[in-house]
Amino acid sequence: MFNISSGGRKIPKAVIKRLSLYSRVLQAMEMRSVEKISSMELGEKLGLNPAQVRKDLAYFGQFGVRGVGYYVAELRKSIKRILGTDREVRVGLIGVGNLGLALLSYGGFARQGFRIVAAFDNDKRKVGSVKNNIEIFNVHELEEKIKVRAIDLAILAVPADAAQEIADRVVKAGISAILNFVPTRLVVPDDVKVHYVDLAIEIESLTYYLR
Amino acid sequence: MFNISSGGRKIPKAVIKRLSLYSRVLQAMEMRSVEKISSMELGEKLGLNPAQVRKDLAYFGQFGVRGVGYYVAELRKSIKRILGTDREVRVGLIGVGNLGLALLSYGGFARQGFRIVAAFDNDKRKVGSVKNNIEIFNVHELEEKIKVRAIDLAILAVPADAAQEIADRVVKAGISAILNFVPTRLVVPDDVKVHYVDLAIEIESLTYYLR
DNA sequence: TAGATTGTTAATCGATTAACAATC
DNA sequence: TAGATTGTTAATCGATTAACAATC
Known part of the structure; x- marks a missing residue:
C-alpha cells in the first residue's frame, strides 16, 4: 500500500x-x-x-x-x-445496529471501489446471518477476520461505550484507518488516521441557521 | 425562530x-x-x-x-x-431507502431534541406504513405536510437525480435548512443553508492515509 | 491578598486567491 | 503566431494560538 x-x-x-x-x-x-x-x-x-x-x-x-x-x-x-482507490479497498464494519445495517446496504461504497468484506456484532441473533451478501461475525472473531480477510479499513458503528475498546483492538490487529460514526473521541497512535462522521453534530449545528 | x-x-x-x-x-x-x-x-x-x-x-x-x-x-x-436547540426542532426526512431508514431509527437525533415528524417516499409499498413511530407519506404530500406539521428542517436521502427537484420543493415550501446526504451540489437561494454529509467522500479520502 | 482563569488583543500560522511567466 | 490555460509565486484573507491585563 x-x-x-x-x-x-x-x-x-x-x-x-x-x-x-x-x-x-x-x-x-x-x-x-x-x-x-x-x-x-x-x-x-x-x-x-x-x-x-x-x-x-x-x-x-x-x-x-x-x-x-x-x-x-x-x-x-x-x-x-x-488516493489509493485504484485498487479494491477491503473494509470491515463493526456494529450492525440501525446505522451499521444502513451502511451494509449503502450502494455508495461499492460504487467507489470499496468492498465490505466482513461485518461484526455481539448480538447472537445477528451473528451468522448474511446481509446484502456480507456475513455477520461474532465480534470475538474480529482480530482473526481482519487478518484472514486482509481488511484495510474499519468502520465503527458501535455504541459509544464500546468504541474505544474496539478501536484498540482493530489498531492492534494492524488497521491504520478508521471511519468513526460514534460520537467518541478515539485515542489511537499517531500513525492511525480516524475520520469522524457525527450526524448529531451536523444536524445540531445546522439548526443555528434556521430562520 | x-x-x-x-x-x-x-x-x-x-x-x-x-x-x-x-x-x-x-x-x-x-x-x-x-x-x-x-x-x-x-x-x-x-x-x-x-x-x-x-x-x-x-x-x-x-x-x-x-x-x-x-x-x-x-x-x-x-x-x-x-444554537436554537433549546426548543424542539421538527424534522422531515425525504427518501426512505437504506440510509433514510437508518436515520429514522437513529437514536442520536431524538437525544439532541430533534424530532422527525414525517418521512416521505415515492414507493407505494412504503407509503402509509409507520417506522419507529414515524409515518411515511407519499412525496406528493411534501408541501402540505411541511406546512401542517410545521417542519423546520429537511433531511435529504433521495437518489441523486431527484435531489435538486426535492430541494426546490422544500425551499419553496419555506424550509431554510437542509441536511443533504445526496452527493449532489444543490442550488438554493443564499438564505437557505445546506450541510453536506458525503459518506463516499469520507471513506475515499480516508483511503489516502492507509499505510 | 495570592492564585486562577477569563476576555481580548496581538502574533502566528495556514489556506485561499490573484497574478503572471511559461508554454502548449 | 495569437489565444488559452497551466504551474507557481506573491498577496490576501481567515483562523488558530500566545500573551496578558482584567477581575473573580
Missing part, C-alpha cells in the same frame, strides 16, 4: 477531500465522454476557485497541459492512484 | 460546529453533576486549544467567571439557546 509521493510537504486534509470530489466529477465527465476539462470548469462544478484546483493538483505533480487543460480520463486515473 | 445576536460579525461555520461539541461535553458533565469547567478542561476533552474555546464563546457574549471558569449547566443552556 503506497501513495504517490508528495515530496515531503504535508498535504492539508482539505486537499485530500477535494481530490475525492474531483475524482467524482471526472468520473461523471468520463461517462459523458468528455475528453478534457479546465481548472475553471472543474472548479465551477464544485464551487471552488480555479487556482485552488490547480494548486491542489500541483501538490502531487503536473497533470495538465498548458493552453489545453486536463485530460479527463488521465487525471482521474492519477487521482485514484494518489 | 431566532439566534442570540452575534453583534454583526459573521461567525465561522467551524465555530458553530464546535459549539455543538461543547454542548455535548457539557451535557455529559452535567449528568455527572460537575458544577464548573475551565476552558482548558473543556478544550482537552475535544483536543482543542483553550484560547480557542474562550474565543468561540466570546463571539456570543461573556459566559465565564474570571478565576473560576464556566458554570456547566449555565453554559450549556446558553449554548443550546445560541
Whole structure:
C-alpha cells in the first residue's frame, strides 16, 4: 500500500477531500465522454476557485497541459492512484445496529471501489446471518477476520461505550484507518488516521441557521 | 425562530460546529453533576486549544467567571439557546431507502431534541406504513405536510437525480435548512443553508492515509 | 491578598486567491 | 503566431494560538 509521493510537504486534509470530489466529477465527465476539462470548469462544478484546483493538483505533480487543460480520463486515473482507490479497498464494519445495517446496504461504497468484506456484532441473533451478501461475525472473531480477510479499513458503528475498546483492538490487529460514526473521541497512535462522521453534530449545528 | 445576536460579525461555520461539541461535553458533565469547567478542561476533552474555546464563546457574549471558569449547566443552556436547540426542532426526512431508514431509527437525533415528524417516499409499498413511530407519506404530500406539521428542517436521502427537484420543493415550501446526504451540489437561494454529509467522500479520502 | 482563569488583543500560522511567466 | 490555460509565486484573507491585563 503506497501513495504517490508528495515530496515531503504535508498535504492539508482539505486537499485530500477535494481530490475525492474531483475524482467524482471526472468520473461523471468520463461517462459523458468528455475528453478534457479546465481548472475553471472543474472548479465551477464544485464551487471552488480555479487556482485552488490547480494548486491542489500541483501538490502531487503536473497533470495538465498548458493552453489545453486536463485530460479527463488521465487525471482521474492519477487521482485514484494518489488516493489509493485504484485498487479494491477491503473494509470491515463493526456494529450492525440501525446505522451499521444502513451502511451494509449503502450502494455508495461499492460504487467507489470499496468492498465490505466482513461485518461484526455481539448480538447472537445477528451473528451468522448474511446481509446484502456480507456475513455477520461474532465480534470475538474480529482480530482473526481482519487478518484472514486482509481488511484495510474499519468502520465503527458501535455504541459509544464500546468504541474505544474496539478501536484498540482493530489498531492492534494492524488497521491504520478508521471511519468513526460514534460520537467518541478515539485515542489511537499517531500513525492511525480516524475520520469522524457525527450526524448529531451536523444536524445540531445546522439548526443555528434556521430562520 | 431566532439566534442570540452575534453583534454583526459573521461567525465561522467551524465555530458553530464546535459549539455543538461543547454542548455535548457539557451535557455529559452535567449528568455527572460537575458544577464548573475551565476552558482548558473543556478544550482537552475535544483536543482543542483553550484560547480557542474562550474565543468561540466570546463571539456570543461573556459566559465565564474570571478565576473560576464556566458554570456547566449555565453554559450549556446558553449554548443550546445560541444554537436554537433549546426548543424542539421538527424534522422531515425525504427518501426512505437504506440510509433514510437508518436515520429514522437513529437514536442520536431524538437525544439532541430533534424530532422527525414525517418521512416521505415515492414507493407505494412504503407509503402509509409507520417506522419507529414515524409515518411515511407519499412525496406528493411534501408541501402540505411541511406546512401542517410545521417542519423546520429537511433531511435529504433521495437518489441523486431527484435531489435538486426535492430541494426546490422544500425551499419553496419555506424550509431554510437542509441536511443533504445526496452527493449532489444543490442550488438554493443564499438564505437557505445546506450541510453536506458525503459518506463516499469520507471513506475515499480516508483511503489516502492507509499505510 | 495570592492564585486562577477569563476576555481580548496581538502574533502566528495556514489556506485561499490573484497574478503572471511559461508554454502548449 | 495569437489565444488559452497551466504551474507557481506573491498577496490576501481567515483562523488558530500566545500573551496578558482584567477581575473573580
